Every structure is written in C-alpha cells, then in structure tokens.
Amino acid sequence: MYLMKDITRDGDPVLRQEAADVQFPLSAEDRKLADDMMEYLVISQDETENEKYKLRPGVGLAAPQVGESKRMAAILVPGEFEDDEPLFKGVISNPVIISHSVQDGALDMGEGCLSVDEDVAGFVPRHDRITVRYQNLDGETVKLRLKDYPAIVFQHEMDHLHGVLYYDHINQAEPWAESEDVKYIK
Numbered sequence: 001m002y003l004m005k006d007i008t009r010d011g012d013p014v015l016r017q018e019a020a021d022v023q024f025p026l027s028a029e030d031r032k033l034a035d036d037m038m039e040y041l042v043i044s045q046d047e048t049e050n051e052k053y054k055l056r057p058g059v060g061l062a063a064p065q066v067g068e069s070k071r072m073a074a075i076l077v078p079g080e081f082e083d084d085e086p087l088f089k090g091v092i093s094n095p096v097i098i099s100h101s102v103q104d105g106a107l108d109m110g111e112g113c114l115s116v117d118e119d120v121a122g123f124v125p126r127h128d129r130i131t132v133r134y135q136n137l138d139g140e141t142v143k144l145r146l147k148d149y150p151a152i153v154f155q156h157e158m159d160h161l162h163g164v165l166y167y168d169h170i171n172q173a174e175p176w177a178e179s180e181d182v183k184y185i186k
C-alpha cells in the first residue's frame with residue numbers, strides 16, 4: 001500500500017510530463033497500480049486508518065503522483081453524509097473532456113494537492129459542468145456528465161495526466177479575485 005513517502009512531490013519531473021495512454025486489456029502491473037491507487041484513497045478517508053498510517057485524506061490520486069506516467073487516476077468522491085454511497089468511486093483511464101459548460105466553477109476555499117506540500121491560496125477556475133469520456137478497468141468506454149464538486153475533482157486529476165498542477169490556474173496578481181461567470185462551489 002502507498003504511504004505519503006510514495007507520493008511524488010512538486011519538483012519531480014514526472015509531475016510535469018504528458019502521461020502515456022493506458023493499453024487494454026490491462027496488464028497485471030496496471031491492474032495492480034489501479035487497485036493500489038484506489039486502496040490509498042479508501043484508507044486515507046478512514047479516520048482510524050489514516051491516523052495509523054499518517055496519510056493525508058484524498059479524493060483523487062493520479063498515476064504520475066506515484067511516479068507512473070500513465071493516463072490513469074483513481075477517484076473516490078464521498079457522499080454528502082457519513083453513511084451515504086460515494087458520489088463517484090472508480091479508476092478512470094485515458095479520460096477526455098468531450099464537452100463543457102461556458103460557465104466556470106471554482107472551489108470557494110481554493111484547492112490543494114497531495115503532491116504540493118505548501119498550499120497555494122486562490123481560486124482555481126475550472127469548467128463547472130463537463131461531459132467526460134474514459135475507459136473503465138474493463139476497457140469499456142464510459143461517458144459521464146458531472147457538475148460542481150465531482151467535476152472539479154475530475155478536472156484536477158485529468159490535469160495531472162497532462163503535467164498541470166492546480167496552482168498553474170490561479171491568478172497570481174489577485175488570487176481571490178471574484179468574477180461574474182464563475183460559480184463558487186462549497
């Protein structure tokens with residue numbers, strides 16, 4: 001299982017590379033990578049476990065963050081309340097945004113990243129709504145419409161597959177500048 005020491009940090013060139021397509025059917029190695037990334041998210045979101053292993057809780061983990069320059073990311077977006085089903089739980093490969101809203105969305109608290117130790121303050125403008133197409137672990141093509149928080153998470157992870165980090169999107173001059181057509185998401 002992955003520990004924080006296994007998470008590549010900003011400065012490692014792998015985080016700035018364009019990752020390679022995942023080939024299907026999945027190799028045993030890529031299947032293990034997918035399982036291990038999802039395992040990290042599950043354990044990190046469990047209070048007892050994350051304390052025990054000193055893990056930062058995460059809702060997403062992209063392969064470049066564990067040193068693998070492949071177009072694969074695990075995503076586990078919890079439901080609103082403790083016992084709810086997750087809003088999304090899955091490992092996506094070769095994702096592409098095939099359409100998106102004109103309206104932008106940004107988390108009202110800004111973002112962070114397990115690969116960036118110091119949080120960089122400011123709004124991270126993204127698309128508020130997206131239609132994403134990706135391959136699931138069986139190699140099937142899935143098309144998914146997302147909005148608000150889950151859409152932000154997907155875009156944060158997909159950025160990693162293109163060597164983009166969240167702070168690349170922040171307005172350095174005025175990090176918290178509000179604009180008209182941006183929806184600020186809780």
Ligand SMILES: O=CN(O)C[C@@H](CC1CCCC1)C(=O)N1NCCC[C@H]1C(=O)Nc1ccccn1
Binds near residue numbers: 065111153156
């Ligand atoms: O690429 C992937 N990453 O870098 C992990 C990031 C991904 C999210 C950042 C903003 C949108 C996606 C991540 O999850 N975080 N960022 C750093 C510390 C906090 C943590 C987080 O938001 N945790 C969380 C939130 C709700 C419930 C449980 N845990």
Ligand code: NI
Binds near residue numbers: 112113114
């Ligand atoms: Ni990240």
